[in-house]
Amino acid sequence: MSTARTSSEWIVEALALYLASHHTGTRVQRLYDALRGWIQHGELHTGSALPSSRHLAQSLGLGRNTVLAAMDRLVAEGFVVPRRGAGLYVADLPQPPIGMTEQAPATDMQHLSRRAEQLLSFCTTLNGGQRAFAPGVPALDRFPCERWQRLLRRHQHRACEAWMNYQTQGGLAVLKTALCDYLRLSRSVNCRPEQILITQGAQQGFELIARLLADPGDVAWIEEPGYGGAQSCFVSAGLNMLPVAVDEEGIAPDSLPPDAPAPRLIYVTPSHQYPSGVTMSMARRLALLACAERHGAWIIEDDYDSEFRYATPPVASLQGLAERVPVIYVGTFSKVLYPGLRLGYLVLPERLMDDFRRANARLHREGQYAVQSALAEFLVEGHFARHVARMRHCYRQRQAYLREALAPAVAHGLVLSQGQAGMHLVARLDSLEQERWLVERGHEQGIALSALSRFYLGEEKMPGLVLGYAGADEAEIARAGGWLCQAWLSRPDPAQA
Numbered sequence: 348m349s350t351a352r353t354s355s356e357w358i359v360e361a362l363a364l365y366l367a368s369h370h371t372g373t374r375v376q377r378l379y380d381a382l383r384g385w386i387q388h389g390e391l392h393t394g395s396a397l398p399s400s401r402h403l404a405q406s407l408g409l410g411r412n413t414v415l416a417a418m419d420r421l422v423a424e425g426f427v428v429p430r431r432g433a434g435l436y437v438a439d440l441p442q443p444p445i446g447m448t449e450q451a452p453a454t455d456m457q458h459l460s461r462r463a464e465q466l467l468s469f470c471t472t473l474n475g476g477q478r479a480f481a482p483g484v485p486a487l488d489r490f491p492c493e494r495w496q497r498l499l500r501r502h503q504h505r506a507c508e509a510w511m512n513y514q515t516q517g518g519l520a521v522l523k524t525a526l527c528d529y530l531r532l533s534r535s536v537n538c539r540p541e542q543i544l545i546t547q548g549a550q551q552g553f554e555l556i557a558r559l560l561a562d563p564g565d566v567a568w569i570e571e572p573g574y575g576g577a578q579s580c581f582v583s584a585g586l587n588m589l590p591v592a593v594d595e596e597g598i599a600p601d602s603l604p605p606d607a608p609a610p611r612l613i614y615v616t617p618s619h620q621y622p623s624g625v626t627m628s629m630a631r632r633l634a635l636l637a638c639a640e641r642h643g644a645w646i647i648e649d650d651y652d653s654e655f656r657y658a659t660p661p662v663a664s665l666q667g668l669a670e671r672v673p674v675i676y677v678g679t680f681s682k683v684l685y686p687g688l689r690l691g692y693l694v695l696p697e698r699l700m701d702d703f704r705r706a707n708a709r710l711h712r713e714g715q716y717a718v719q720s721a722l723a724e725f726l727v728e729g730h731f732a733r734h735v736a737r738m739r740h741c742y743r744q745r746q747a748y749l750r751e752a753l754a755p756a757v758a759h760g761l762v763l764s765q766g767q768a769g770m771h772l773v774a775r776l777d778s779l780e781q782e783r784w785l786v787e788r789g790h791e792q793g794i795a796l797s798a799l800s801r802f803y804l805g806e807e808k809m810p811g812l813v814l815g816y817a818g819a820d821e822a823e824i825a826r827a828g829g830w831l832c833q834a835w836l837s838r839p840d841p842a843q844a
């Protein structure tokens with residue numbers, strides 16, 4: 348009801364709604380309460396005309412005396428004023444009348460839930476669109492936009508009436524079949540198309556898993572350092588997260604004390620640990636599967652950027668290795684195509700498929716079947732594989748540009764990760780103070796420097812920078828890299844920082 352253009356018809360409608368939803372007190376009282384409240388809160392502005400008592404009585408199905416009694420009281424208290432021959436108007440109330448509204452109500456209703464507050468503590472550093480050095484942003488400048496637009500147009504044009512209705516199939520069948528072929532061949536995922544649920548990205552997959560396979564208070568083991576997107580989903584589902592150290596072989600459950608709480612979910616990025624870049628060794632994979640089996644836990648395998656390996660061939664998925672342990676494979680098109688597409692998928696054990704499909708259709712709804720149809724063709728016709736191959740080459744080059752730009756800093760002690768895969772490098776720093784200093788200076792220059800310490804949940808945090816290189820072209824990398832070198836070389840002495 349709040350607007351400067353309050354018209355008398357809107358007042359009638361709002362009053363009808365109010366009376367239908369408020370049942371305490373007489374009709375006179377309720378009518379008076381509603382109008383007085385709106386005047387006090389500024390929702391009915393000074394000078395607004397009220398509908399005539401006859402019109403109100405007729406429209407609201409009230410006796411005229413009822414309306415007049417409420418109006419008389421509002422006039423008597425000075426909330427409305429009569430104008431001769433023209434009805435009643437909202438009075439000019441320079442001071443809010445006593446006990447009025449500017450203060451917050453004394454109830455908890457205005458506060459966010461505890462879960463929301465925890466969740467928002469993970470949302471402080473959303474990528475604001477910079478490319479150098481935002482992690483996880485692909486080469487948007489190299490995406491085959493024209494071909495994709497043509498495909499999209501054709502599939503939108505072909506969109507059948509059935510696609511316009513509510514969808515409950517868990518995604519378009521042709522896309523699931525095309526994906527299944529790709530996953531079996533390229534990622535050694537053990538699956539049939541019926542096990543695939545199309546989602547709006549990996550994030551939605553994590554959210555579904557957290558809600559459908561765990562209860563509030565259950566424990567999720569997560570890699571330390573680890574991916575904030577998954578952490579946000581777990582926290583908002585009310586799970587307790589237990590950070591598990593990552594070493595050069597990947598997640599190390601043996602590092603936990605023997606009395607550590609048993610997991611319900613174990614979240615891992617085995618192909619390319621995010622953000623450290625480590626690939627989980629075979630010994631660790633087998634140990635993790637055994638550990639999950641002992642605890643009766645689900646493993647969530649987030650395979651977000653495994654297509655981009657430079658020195659060695661892609662590592663087979665953990666899911667394909669698991670025979671007795673349930674592993675849910677989470678995939679996304681955000682890295683291989685572009686994040687705004689919002690398409691990803693889950694590969695689920697068959698027994699879960701139907702429940703996930705129904706819950707997803709209820710919680711999130713499905714849609715974008717024309718886009719899914721275009722994507723299926725993109726895969727089947729080989730455009731996808733060609734794009735991935737081109738991007739692999741492009742990212743290898745962009746990483747080389749970054750190394751070149753940072754060479755003077757490296758010559759003066761900056762340590763970079765190996766970068767055998769993925770879309771970012773990690774630069775190790777000496778102290779958290781140094782990290783903060785560099786991040787702040789970068790921010791002033793419009794350069795997105797992500798603090799490595801942010802990826803840690805525990806007290807012990809390693810200082811460093813996560814430097815995404817895939818999304819920035821050679822010139823941007825040279826500029827931002829050159830700046831970072833200068834900043835590194837002029838950093839304050841750790842003793843004085």
Ligand SMILES: Cc1ncc(COP(=O)(O)O)c(C=O)c1O
Nearest residue numbers: 483548549550574621651679681
């Ligand atoms: C580790 C990891 N997993 C998954 C994703 C992809 O998430 P989404 O598909 O929701 O865009 C990202 C994106 O940054 C990521 O870094």
